[in-house]
Amino acid sequence: MDSRELTFKGGVHMHDFKELTNKYSIETGPNVETVTIALHQHTGAPCEPLVKIGDEVKVGQKIGDADATITAPVHSSVSGVVKQIVEITTVSGVKTKAIVIESDGKNEIGYEPYNDDYTKLEPKEIVRRVREAGIVGLGGAGFPTHVKINKNPKDTINHVLVNGAECEPYLTGDQVTMEEYPEKVVIGLDIVMKAMGAPNGYIGIENNKPEAIKRVSEEAKKLSGIKVSVLKTKYPQGDQRRLIDSILGMKMPSSLRSTEEGVQVINSSTAAAIYDAVILGKPLYEKVVTVTGSAIANPKNLLVKVGTSLKEVLEYCGGFKEEPGKIIIGGPMMGEAQFTIDSPTLKANGGIIVMNKEEAKPPVITACIKCGKCVDVCPVYLMPLYLQQNVLNNRFEEAEKLNIMDCIECGSCSYVCPSKRPLVEAIRHGKRELRAASTKK
Amino acid sequence: MDKENIKVSETNFDNILTVSATPHIRSSETSSRIMLDVVIALVPALIAGTYFFGLRALMLVLVSVAAAVLSEFVFQKITKKESTITDLSAVVTGILVAFNVPSTLPFYMVAFGSFFAIVVVKQLFGGIGSNFMNPALAARAALMASWPKEMANFVAPGADAISTATPLSGGEAVTLMDAFIGKMPGTIGEVSAICLLIGAAYLLVRKVISIRIPLVYILSTVVFLFAFGIPANKLLDQVLYGGLILGAFFMATDYVTAPVSKKGQVIFALGCGLITAAIRMFGSLPEGVSYSILVMNVATPLIEKFTTPKAYGKGGKK
Numbered sequence: 001m002d003s004r005e006l007t008f009k010g011g012v013h014m015h016d017f018k019e020l021t022n023k024y025s026i027e028t029g030p031n032v033e034t035v036t037i038a039l040h041q042h043t044g045a046p047c048e049p050l051v052k053i054g055d056e057v058k059v060g061q062k063i064g065d066a067d068a069t070i071t072a073p074v075h076s077s078v079s080g081v082v083k084q085i086v087e088i089t090t091v092s093g094v095k096t097k098a099i100v101i102e103s104d105g106k107n108e109i110g111y112e113p114y115n116d117d118y119t120k121l122e123p124k125e126i127v128r129r130v131r132e133a134g135i136v137g138l139g140g141a142g143f144p145t146h147v148k149i150n151k152n153p154k155d156t157i158n159h160v161l162v163n164g165a166e167c168e169p170y171l172t173g174d175q176v177t178m179e180e181y182p183e184k185v186v187i188g189l190d191i192v193m194k195a196m197g198a199p200n201g202y203i204g205i206e207n208n209k210p211e212a213i214k215r216v217s218e219e220a221k222k223l224s225g226i227k228v229s230v231l232k233t234k235y236p237q238g239d240q241r242r243l244i245d246s247i248l249g250m251k252m253p254s255s256l257r258s259t260e261e262g263v264q265v266i267n268s269s270t271a272a273a274i275y276d277a278v279i280l281g282k283p284l285y286e287k288v289v290t291v292t293g294s295a296i297a298n299p300k301n302l303l304v305k306v307g308t309s310l311k312e313v314l315e316y317c318g319g320f321k322e323e324p325g326k327i328i329i330g331g332p333m334m335g336e337a338q339f340t341i342d343s344p345t346l347k348a349n350g351g352i353i354v355m356n357k358e359e360a361k362p363p364v365i366t367a368c369i370k371c372g373k374c375v376d377v378c379p380v381y382l383m384p385l386y387l388q389q390n391v392l393n394n395r396f397e398e399a400e401k402l403n404i405m406d407c408i409e410c411g412s413c414s415y416v417c418p419s420k421r422p423l424v425e426a427i428r429h430g431k432r433e434l435r436a437a438s439t440k441k
Numbered sequence: 442m443d444k445e446n447i448k449v450s451e452t453n454f455d456n457i458l459t460v461s462a463t464p465h466i467r468s469s470e471t472s473s474r475i476m477l478d479v480v481i482a483l484v485p486a487l488i489a490g491t492y493f494f495g496l497r498a499l500m501l502v503l504v505s506v507a508a509a510v511l512s513e514f515v516f517q518k519i520t521k522k523e524s525t526i527t528d529l530s531a532v533v534t535g536i537l538v539a540f541n542v543p544s545t546l547p548f549y550m551v552a553f554g555s556f557f558a559i560v561v562v563k564q565l566f567g568g569i570g571s572n573f574m575n576p577a578l579a580a581r582a583a584l585m586a587s588w589p590k591e592m593a594n595f596v597a598p599g600a601d602a603i604s605t606a607t608p609l610s611g612g613e614a615v616t617l618m619d620a621f622i623g624k625m626p627g628t629i630g631e632v633s634a635i636c637l638l639i640g641a642a643y644l645l646v647r648k649v650i651s652i653r654i655p656l657v658y659i660l661s662t663v664v665f666l667f668a669f670g671i672p673a674n675k676l677l678d679q680v681l682y683g684g685l686i687l688g689a690f691f692m693a694t695d696y697v698t699a700p701v702s703k704k705g706q707v708i709f710a711l712g713c714g715l716i717t718a719a720i721r722m723f724g725s726l727p728e729g730v731s732y733s734i735l736v737m738n739v740a741t742p743l744i745e746k747f748t749t750p751k752a753y754g755k756g757g758k759k
Contacts, residue, residue: 012468014466014468169466241753241754251753251754252754253752253753253754253755254753254754256754297446311449311450314449315448315449315450318446319446319447319448319449319452320446320447320449320452321446321447322447323447323452323457324452324457324458325457325458325459326458326459326460326461326465327458328465332463332464332465332466333463333464333465333466334463334464335463335465336463337458337459337460337461337462337465338458338460339458339460340454340458341449341454353465355465359466360458360459361459362459362461363467366471366472366473366525366528366569367472367525367568367569367570367571368570369472369475369530369569369570369696369697370570370696370697370701371472371475371696371701372696372701372702375701375702375750376703379753380752380753380754381750381751381752381753382750382752383701383702383749383750385701402749403752403755406752406753406755409463411463411464414463414464414467415464415466415467415468416468416470417467417468418468418470418471418472418474418475419471419472419570420467420471422462424462424463424464425462425463428462
C-alpha cells in the first residue's frame, strides 16, 4: 500500500454527508410486484425488446439487446410475466421503450455460474461475458463496459485503474461494496487486466474510507501486480483524468482517450459487477443504491432491483421525515433533479438523495466579486468567471478561446462561488451553443 | 422521536419538487460574509487609530461609512437598481476611505471621498465587482488632488495634536517599536502595523485573502528599495512607516481590481512593489502605496490576458 496521499491540483474539500449511510451494510431492497425495465440505460444505442407481452421470464434473463457496437443488453430483475411494453422518460431524461414485468414473487434465477478458472480465459471470452451481462459503468455515466475493456489492437495498455474514490458527497455505495466484497473488486480488476493485457493494476480509494482501504489492501496482497493507492479526499477525485493524474502523475487533456496513453479506468462497483458476470454468470439486474438525504426517514445502502420505481424505494426507506424539496438521482454535484418519483431505477443509478425544502431553495445570486475561488478550484485550470461572463453576453467564440470545451462540468466552481453565480450552468449552455454552431457549419 | 414519517404514497408531489441544474449543493460562504470578515479584520486597526488620534478619528470613520452607504443607497434608488447595501461592501469602502486620511480632515471632505468612491468609481462602472480600480484608493487620490494641504495635516499621537509630518516625508524619526505599535503620525488606518497584522492574520485564517499578494508586494518593495540605494538597516522603517502594510493586506488584495490567476497576482504584486519603491525614492511624494496599487489596478486586465492559465493537459505531453 502506498502511504502517500495522492492528489491533483485544484478541487474542493466539502462536507460530504457520508455519515448518513457509511456505517450501514448493504441491505436487500424491496420485493416489488412489478418492475419497469428501460431499454436504454446506457450511453449508446437503445435495445430492442427480445420478449413479447405474455412471455414468462426469469431473474437475469436477457429481455432487450441491440446489434450496435456501443450498447448493452438489459435483463429482467424478477421472475414473472411480461405485461406491457411502454414509452417512458428515464431518470436521466431519455425517452425510451420499457418492459413492464409482473413478478411472480418467486425470484427464480435464470442464469448459471461458469465454474471455470477465469485466469485461463481468453480476452475475447471475458469481453463476451461482460457484454452478455449488460455491464455498464456504475460511476454514473453508464458507458458499456465491454467496449471499454475490449482492447484496441493498436493500443498497449499498461495500467488499469479502479476508481474507488467515490468523491461525490452523500454516496456510499462504492465504499460499502469495497468493504463487503473486496475480493470481487480486486478479482474484477484482475479480470480486466487479463482482458486488456495490462501488467499493472491500481485501486484508488480516498482516505476518508479507511475500512475499505484496509479490506481491499488485504485482498490485493493475494494477487500480483495490484496496488492500493490512498487518495486525498477531495472532489472531483473520482473524475477519470484526475484519478489518472493522482495515481500515475499523467496529465491527459480531454481531447485524448486515456487508452491512447495506455491507461484504462473502471469504477469499483463496476469491477465487482465484472466479477459477478465473469465468474458467477450474473447479469447486472440489481445495483447498490445509496438512499439518503435530510428528508428521508431511514437512509440506507440498498440493493435495488433494476426497474423498481423510485417511489417504492423511498417507501421501503420509511418515507420522509419532512416534506421533500428536491429528489436527486446520483450525487449532488453531478446528479439529476427529478420532477416525479414514478420513474424506474436504472443500472447505473448510484444514489437517491432527498433534500428538504430548505436545502432545495435556489440560492440568491449576487454580483461576481472576482474572488477567484472558481479559478483556484477548477481541476482543468479554467477561469469559470470569465467563461460565464462571455457566455451570458453571447460571446461564445471568446469563451471557446478560453477553452470552455475542456470543462468537465464537475460543478466545483458553482459550489465554491460566494456569490452563488450559475457558473457551470452557463458553461454548459456555452458548450451546447458552440457544438450546435459547429454541426451547422 | 416518535414523530410519524410522511408516507410516500400520501405525499402530493404536484409542483413540490424543485428541479434545477447541477450542482445541487453550495458552500455556505457568501459575498456579504466575506465583506463582514473584512470589516472584522479592520476593527483592531480602527481601535488603534482611535486610541492614538482620539475620538475624532472614530467619528471620521463613522461619517465616512455613513456617506458610503448612503451614496450607494441613493444612487441605486435614483437609477432604480436593486439595493446592494446589505452586502456590506460599501461599509468596507467607507472604512478604508477614512483609514486613508489624517484624523484632522474636515468631515465633509471624508464624506466627499466616500461619495466619490461609491458613486464615481464603483456605481458608475456597474456596481460591486465592476469597478476597475480600488474605490477607496481612488478616493484618496481624489482627496489628495482636491485638498493636498488638509490631506497632509498629520498630528502626532497623543493629547497635544501638534501638526507634524509623517516619518516618511522627513518628519521626526520614531523608534521601530513605536512604529510597529503605531505611535507615529500617519493616516487613521495605517499607523499600527501590529493591529493591521492581527486583522490580516484573521483574513488569512478565514481564507478571505491568500498571503501571495501581500508577501510579494512587501518583499519586492524592500528588495527594490535596497536596489535603489536604501541602506539595509533602514528597510524595516520603510515597511512600518506609511501605508505599506495597510495597502498590501487590505487594498492590493481587493478581489475586483487584482488579477484572479496566481501567476497574475504575483506579477501584480511585483509591479506594486516596484512602483512603490520608485515613487518613494525618485518621486516628489513621500508615499507610493496608493498610486502603485491604482496603476497596477489599471494594468490588471492586461496582466490577466497574459497569464490566462493553460487548460489541463494542454501544452504538456500529448
